[in-house]
Amino acid sequence: TQSLDGAKMVARFFLQLGDYGSAIQFLVMSKCNNEAFTLAQQHNKMEIYADIIGSENTTNEDYQSIALYFEGEKKHFQAGKFFLLCSQYARALKHFLKSPSTEDNMAIEMAIETVGQAKDEALTNQLIDYLMGESDGMPKDAKYLFRLYMALKQYREAARTAIIIAREEQSAGNYRNAHDVLFSMYSELKTQKIKIPSEMATNLMILHSYILVKTHVKRGDHMKGARMLIRVANNISKFPSHIVPILTSTVIECHRAGLKNSAFSFAAMLMRPEYRNKIDLKYKKKIEAMVRRPDTSEAEEPTTPCPYCEFLLPECELLCPGCKNNLPYCIATGRHMVKNDWTACPNCDFPALHSEFKNMLQSENICPMCSERVSIVHLKKIADCTPYLNPEEMEQ
Numbered sequence: 028t029q030s031l032d033g034a035k036m037v038a039r040f041f042l043q044l045g046d047y048g049s050a051i052q053f054l055v056m057s058k059c060n061n062e063a064f065t066l067a068q069q070h071n072k073m074e075i076y077a078d079i080i081g082s083e084n085t086t087n088e089d090y091q092s093i094a095l096y097f098e099g100e101k102k103h104f105q106a107g108k109f110f111l112l113c114s115q116y117a118r119a120l121k122h123f124l125k126s127p128s129t130e131d132n133m134a135i136e137m138a139i140e141t142v143g144q145a146k147d148e149a150l151t152n153q154l155i156d157y158l159m160g161e162s163d164g165m166p167k168d169a170k171y172l173f174r175l176y177m178a179l180k181q182y183r184e185a186a187r188t189a190i191i192i193a194r195e196e197q198s199a200g201n202y203r204n205a206h207d208v209l210f211s212m213y214s215e216l217k218t219q220k221i222k223i224p225s226e227m228a229t230n231l232m233i234l235h236s237y238i239l240v241k242t243h244v245k246r247g248d249h250m251k252g253a254r255m256l257i258r259v260a261n262n263i264s265k266f267p268s269h270i271v272p273i274l275t276s277t278v279i280e281c282h283r284a285g286l287k288n289s290a291f292s293f294a295a296m297l298m299r300p301e302y303r304n305k306i307d308l309k310y311k312k313k314i315e316a317m318v319r320r321p322d323t324s325e326a327e328e329p330t331t332p333c334p335y336c337e338f339l340l341p342e343c344e345l346l347c348p349g350c351k352n353n354l355p356y357c358i359a360t361g362r363h364m365v366k367n368d369w370t371a372c373p374n375c376d377f378p379a380l381h382s383e384f385k386n387m388l389q390s391e392n393i394c395p396m397c398s399e400r401v402s403i404v405h406l407k408k409i410a411d412c413t414p415y416l417n418p419e420e421m422e423q
């Protein structure tokens with residue numbers, strides 16, 4: 028037809044200028060996909076064609092032609108991508124698994140996406156074998172198994188995998204990774220309205236307390252740092268590769284904050300034969316002196332009311348002696364939440380004491396829980412905190 032000839036003429040004009048992108052774009056806009064495809068093939072510009080076509084109304088045949096082209100060129104990742112776009116899952120998976128590994132492991136992510144869409148048991152098992160290293164003797168990072176279960180909406184298996192991954196990260200001393208694995212799992216389960224295993228919630232709380240120590244100490248707030256270290260030190264078995272350094276920091280921060288009795292009791296713990304010789308020489312004499320001449324003066328921890336029953340309990344205590352509830356904690360300080368000072372991260376919706384989170388955001392600009400940027404202006408004081416209380420009831 029006339030318009031087809033016209034389009035070809037304009038395309039030829041761009042070709043003479045060496046502008047393949049515009050030539051291909053023009054042909055696609057004029058609905059001459061076959062001509063555009065041939066042109067891309069002749070000039071080895073399939074990536075450009077693929078890019079352009081991705082944003083237009085595209086048929087499965089178009090995607091398949093591109094996929095076949097990349098298959099012929101042994102560009103496995105690209106082939107997989109376009110087989111996935113035309114819902115040929117088995118072929119897509121085959122190419123993603125053949126794709127050479129890259130730093131960001133995009134091919135594995137895409138393989139997971141493929142299996143998630145395909146909902147086909149044989150393909151799922153094929154990918155699980157690959158992730159476990161059955162096919163090539165190289166087990167892949169466990170986080171992919173977790174993602175796979177999430178993509179398949181098998182949340183219980185995903186939760187179990189997440190707990191195992193976090194435990195491994197934790198015992199290797201990768202506390203930030205362990206924290207982030209549990210956080211993403213926790214948020215996912217919350218979104219799916221699935222009950223959060225209490226082991227997961229407790230571990231996340233302890234890891235979060237550990238992460239807050241650094242923030243508090245960096246901001247020169249030794250009292251808050253000491254309080255979080257006391258919580259971590261009381262759960263020291265969860266930090267097996269850093270027992271002595273953590274106990275040492277606890278002694279030092281407690282001493283700095285004037286919590287002499289706590290400093291003394293953790294110093295005494297460090298005197299156990301299995302720890303004593305591992306203490307950093309810089310602090311050893313000082314800690315030994317603390318144990319020899321104990322100073323047990325310590326001000327009582329201030330109390331604030333329980334958000335459930337108004338019982339006054341120490342601000343870092345998370346189990347209310349009045350009503351036996353586990354209390355939600357503030358992601359900025361680690362203290363238990365208080366009804367009339369309530370806010371939540373605009374991104375992850377974890378609760379925080381309004382005054383404290385605001386204060387922290389003066390010097391930090393990210394949320395310590397989800398690591399997203401948060402600006403003070405987006406913090407809203409929450410008058411009714413009931414949605415944040417009794418989450419167990421909501422999930423059942």
Ligand SMILES: [Zn+2]
Nearest residue numbers: 333336347350
């Ligand atoms: Zn209470």
Ligand SMILES: [Zn+2]
Nearest residue numbers: 372375394397
């Ligand atoms: Zn957040």
